[in-house]
Amino acid sequence: MLATAVNAQDVRRVYQEYCASCHGAKLDGGLGGNLVDDTWKFGADDASIARVIREGVVDNGMPGFGAVLNDAQVRSLVVYIREMGTQAAMQQRDFNRPTPAMVARSEVHAFELEVITDQLEVPWSIAFLPDGRMLVTEREGRLRVIDNDRLVSAPVKGTPEVWARGQGGLLAVAVHPDYAENGWVYLAYSDPGPGGSAMTAIVRGRIRDEKWVDEEDVFRIPTGLYKRGGVHFGCRLVFHDGYLFFTHGERGAQDDALDLARPNGKVHRLHDDGRVPADNPFADRDDAFRSIWSYGNRNPQGLAWRPGTDELWETEHGPRGGDELNLIRAGRNYGWPVITYGMNYNGTPITGETAKEGMEQPVLHWTPSIAVGDMAFYDGDKFPKWKGNLFVTALAAQEVRRLVLDGDRVTHQEILFKGIGRVRSIAVGPDGFIYLGLEQPGRIVRLVPAE
Numbered sequence: 001m002l003a004t005a006v007n008a009q010d011v012r013r014v015y016q017e018y019c020a021s022c023h024g025a026k027l028d029g030g031l032g033g034n035l036v037d038d039t040w041k042f043g044a045d046d047a048s049i050a051r052v053i054r055e056g057v058v059d060n061g062m063p064g065f066g067a068v069l070n071d072a073q074v075r076s077l078v079v080y081i082r083e084m085g086t087q088a089a090m091q092q093r094d095f096n097r098p099t100p101a102m103v104a105r106s107e108v109h110a111f112e113l114e115v116i117t118d119q120l121e122v123p124w125s126i127a128f129l130p131d132g133r134m135l136v137t138e139r140e141g142r143l144r145v146i147d148n149d150r151l152v153s154a155p156v157k158g159t160p161e162v163w164a165r166g167q168g169g170l171l172a173v174a175v176h177p178d179y180a181e182n183g184w185v186y187l188a189y190s191d192p193g194p195g196g197s198a199m200t201a202i203v204r205g206r207i208r209d210e211k212w213v214d215e216e217d218v219f220r221i222p223t224g225l226y227k228r229g230g231v232h233f234g235c236r237l238v239f240h241d242g243y244l245f246f247t248h249g250e251r252g253a254q255d256d257a258l259d260l261a262r263p264n265g266k267v268h269r270l271h272d273d274g275r276v277p278a279d280n281p282f283a284d285r286d287d288a289f290r291s292i293w294s295y296g297n298r299n300p301q302g303l304a305w306r307p308g309t310d311e312l313w314e315t316e317h318g319p320r321g322g323d324e325l326n327l328i329r330a331g332r333n334y335g336w337p338v339i340t341y342g343m344n345y346n347g348t349p350i351t352g353e354t355a356k357e358g359m360e361q362p363v364l365h366w367t368p369s370i371a372v373g374d375m376a377f378y379d380g381d382k383f384p385k386w387k388g389n390l391f392v393t394a395l396a397a398q399e400v401r402r403l404v405l406d407g408d409r410v411t412h413q414e415i416l417f418k419g420i421g422r423v424r425s426i427a428v429g430p431d432g433f434i435y436l437g438l439e440q441p442g443r444i445v446r447l448v449p450a451e
């Protein structure tokens with residue numbers, strides 16, 4: 001994967017050098033066709049576009065570039081053409097930008113957005129207590145309780161010290177399914193290590209009189225494996241069938257994602273007290289982290305069980321292009337960084353390979369990236385026509401998307417709204433409303449039906 005000089009070139013420069021003379025500096029056509037109007041003479045799918053670039057359509061005046069550009073560069077040109085095409089399409093469309101007390105129409109339900117609070121910083125995660133109160137983490141290191149009158153508590157005292165820099169900080173909060181009996185609340189956070197390093201750790205504890213008490217470690221690794229740098233911590237927590245599943249981003253060390261001796265770049269499964277289940281896929285391997293459930297995952301920002309099924313779904317923040325929606329299965333390899341639909345943020349290629357034997361394909365990838373965040377399946381009763389739909393949030397694209405599924409395929413996507421802030425977190429409340437954590441200002445809002 002070593003970049004040669006030409007291979008390291010920003011895709012925009014590659015385009016300007018080899019393509020702009022015929023397809024125009026803005027990709028809107030000239031001697032060659034318009035590449036951003038979503039009309040394709042030689043096939044609309046990625047593979048057809050890549051083939052035309054490699055082989056050309058010599059009789060029509062499109063030269064082949066297979067001898068000049070390698071597969072990784074061709075792949076990044078496809079990503080770039082998709083980015084520019086989406087940009088052009090988005091400019092021609094109107095999106096809901098809901099404000100409080102405004103009815104937003106969408107395909108099957110009208111809704112209003114209600115502000116629960118706008119007094120937060122980055123509301124990273126939302127979980128509900130059985131009595132309807134809400135727990136919210138702020139990435140800066142605060143855990144708060146929001147009661148049914150929308151009163152926001154002072155930060156709960158005594159929660160772990162967190163490494164709140166870059167993407168690190170206090171991340172997920174989850175409530176044990178038997179909370180009514182045991183009172184356990186789980187927190188995932190970036191734990192400060194030696195020499196400015198940090199890594200994801202998980203603890204559980206109880207909240208008593210606005211204090212964090214009875215803390216126990218659930219997942220904590222030797223600090224020798226901690227990483228420096230402020231990116232890709234994961235971390236979402238979900239319970240299912242007595243197990244705790246959680247995600248761990250690869251910490252910017254992309255090759256670690258395929259290394260079973262490292263915890264980063266994985267989805268893990270533990271018992272609720274942190275013990276490793278004996279039937280985990282790598283439980284009998286001395287050279288592996290026994291909690292690993294799947295690997296080759298880049299930076300999973302969403303994790304959810306699909307109601308009524310045995311399916312664990314995951315959203316994964318890709319590089320530039322190649323955000324993924326995955327169906328996570330035990331022991332499987334999801335391929336990062338050997339296969340990906342994306343390229344590097346600076347426009348240099350990563351690889352031309354999007355599929356490989358022994359590596360899982362995403363159910364769906366977003367190329368260009370929307371910067372996919374959290375996810376939730378809707379199983380409430382306030383929006384009957386959304387039942388069974390999957391909702392995903394987006395950071396950079398500032399969206400909430402509704403995905404309609406048929407089996408394990410996505411048959412339709414709707415951008416429910418866009419452009420009112422990065423959407424960091426989502427949860428369906430016990431009341432059936434959809435709760436969202438938005439940034440700048442840090443808000444918790446909920447969607448309620450309006451007819």
Ligand code: HEC
Nearest residue numbers: 018019022031032033039040041042043049052060061062
């Ligand atoms: C010498 C002019 C020329 C150059 C340089 C050129 N193209 Fe083309 N390209 C064409 C022509 C002409 C066509 C065919 C248009 C037609 O038949 O409608 C075409 C077709 C295509 C198509 C297929 C479009 C469709 O409707 O299916 C793609 C994709 C494409 N070019 C991408 C590129 C890329 C990427 C580069 C740079 C690596 C490039 N071209 C460089 C002239 C050029």
